[in-house]
Amino acid sequence: MNLSIKEIKHLFSKVSNLDDDVCFKTSDINIDSRTVQTNQIFITIKGAKFDGNDFIQEVLKINPLFIISETNIDNQIPYALVDSGKQFLIDLAKLVIKKTSSKKIAITGSNGKTTTKNLITHFLTNKVGDKDVAATYGNFNNDIGLPLSIFKIHGNEKYLVLEIGTNHPGEIRWLTDIVRPHIAVITNIGDAHFGNFGSQAEIAKEKKQIFHYHNEEDIKILPDNINFFSELNNSKGKLFVISSDYSNQANRLNYEYVGPNKIKFIYLNQQVVLDSPLEGAHNLQNFIIACAVLINLGFYLDSFEDGFKNFSGTAGRFNKISMKNNIDIIDDSYNSNPTSMSSAIDYISSSLKHKILMIGDMGELGEFSEQYHDQIVRKIEESNIDTILAHGSSITQALSKVKNMKKNIYCFNDIHHLIEKSLKLIKKDTIVLIKASRFMKFDVIASELKERFK
Numbered sequence: 528m529n530l531s532i533k534e535i536k537h538l539f540s541k542v543s544n545l546d547d548d549v550c551f552k553t554s555d556i557n558i559d560s561r562t563v564q565t566n567q568i569f570i571t572i573k574g575a576k577f578d579g580n581d582f583i584q585e586v587l588k589i590n591p592l593f594i595i596s597e598t599n600i601d602n603q604i605p606y607a608l609v610d611s612g613k614q615f616l617i618d619l620a621k622l623v624i625k626k627t628s629s630k631k632i633a634i635t636g637s638n639g640k641t642t643t644k645n646l647i648t649h650f651l652t653n654k655v656g657d658k659d660v661a662a663t664y665g666n667f668n669n670d671i672g673l674p675l676s677i678f679k680i681h682g683n684e685k686y687l688v689l690e691i692g693t694n695h696p697g698e699i700r701w702l703t704d705i706v707r708p709h710i711a712v713i714t715n716i717g718d719a720h721f722g723n724f725g726s727q728a729e730i731a732k733e734k735k736q737i738f739h740y741h742n743e744e745d746i747k748i749l750p751d752n753i754n755f756f757s758e759l760n761n762s763k764g765k766l767f768v769i770s771s772d773y774s775n776q777a778n779r780l781n782y783e784y785v786g787p788n789k790i791k792f793i794y795l796n797q798q799v800v801l802d803s804p805l806e807g808a809h810n811l812q813n814f815i816i817a818c819a820v821l822i823n824l825g826f827y828l829d830s831f832e833d834g835f836k837n838f839s840g841t842a843g844r845f846n847k848i849s850m851k852n853n854i855d856i857i858d859d860s861y862n863s864n865p866t867s868m869s870s871a872i873d874y875i876s877s878s879l880k881h882k883i884l885m886i887g888d889m890g891e892l893g894e895f896s897e898q899y900h901d902q903i904v905r906k907i908e909e910s911n912i913d914t915i916l917a918h919g920s921s922i923t924q925a926l927s928k929v930k931n932m933k934k935n936i937y938c939f940n941d942i943h944h945l946i947e948k949s950l951k952l953i954k955k956d957t958i959v960l961i962k963a964s965r966f967m968k969f970d971v972i973a974s975e976l977k978e979r980f981k
Contacts, residue, residue, distance in 0.1 A: 549593070558579060566590070566591065571594070613670060633737055635711075654830070658681075661686070711745070714812070728755065804840075841861075942968065
């Protein structure tokens with residue numbers, strides 16, 4: 528979006544060498560001193576591990592259009608002073624959103640946010656074209672990432688599909704205040720960031736805040752099997768339910784599993800049977816939720832069949848790749864928590880192929896970490912998985928507690944040793960699941976295996 532200094536001047540506490548008629552594109556805003564380019568706008572952000580104000584002198588050498596700083600700059604460079612770079616991002620994002628007339632969709636949940644967002648975005652792009660759809664950039668869904676995603680929009684899009692995440696209480700309400708969505712979705716209530724909330728009840732309380740700014744015409748979408756349904760429904764907005772129990776109501780999308788990856792949808796007098804573009808029980812749920820959003824945007828069920836064509840999934844999020852020699856690699860290396868880990872184990876366990884699980888630690892579980900890793904190991908013990916390759920102190924400790932598990936178990940202190948061993952174990956007719964929280968960097972494993980077996 529194009530803006531002028533005059534339009535945002537009220538957000539500054541001081542302006543130096545910066546004329547009111549200076550215009551800029553919000554897409555040229557950058558908070559990373561390492562990637563700032565000439566004529567971009569650098570905004571200093573103070574974080575727990577870094578302070579963008581410390582890199583102003585380096586950025587000046589690149590000749591930015593202007594700088595927005597938390598400290599005074601002793602230089603003739605055009606700049607503006609703000610109390611907080613992070614708060615400025617939020618206030619500017621609110622201003623950008625207010626200047627749009629787009630239909631705004633917001634998605635939160637413990638799992639499935641990015642996949643659901645990508646499904647909706649893909650469908651809308653197929654139907655109305657790239658220029659009329661904007662979405663969260665990658666997984667930029669926090670108090671810095673969401674504004675940066677919003678800055679990418681042009682302002683005349685028909686639809687904005689935005690992902691809202693949280694890792695601490697109060698964040699969703701804060702972010703929802705930026706977006707003020709017309710349609711808001713909670714995919715599920717699970718165990719993500721459990722250590723920061725302490726219970727699923729507190730997680731549900733936080734997720735519910737996505738409906739806080741709803742008016743009576745705004746839509747809230749909930750699966751009827753979601754944990755804490757009644758509590759979540761005790762909120763503002765018109766309820767639209769996703770259910771496997773048939774009822775012919777205008778606020779209800781009915782579905783039925785009629786085969787592997789095949790779902791029958793019934794909505795009022797409409798009916799269609801669709802193949803899900805993704806595999807895994809949790810992804811079927813994401814697909815159903817995406818369809819519910821599209822119904823509330825006015826699309827008919829008979830338009831769904833071709834709307835999801837060529838959807839290829841999301842890298843690192845249960846992305847299944849079929850390789851040579853009938854080898855399947857499931858790259859689920861982006862993130863992990865007890866709910867998604869359990870679902871992924873169920874999926875691979877049902878395969879008729881030789882089954883290898885490459886597993887790493889689950890993060891952000893706090894004092895419950897040992898309990899949840901032990902729980903996942905019990906799940907593995909009861910599964911049909913043949914071989915486990917583990918890396919990470921929490922998961923290897925949990926595995927060490929189990930004696931005489933009737934599976935091949937290998938534990939590694941180094942990720943590269945794990946890769947070396949896997950190359951000897953992966954044979955024809957094998958399925959491999961790569962699953963860990965992002966800090967374990969299991970994407971390195973996924974990249975190496977994709978290259979070796981392509």
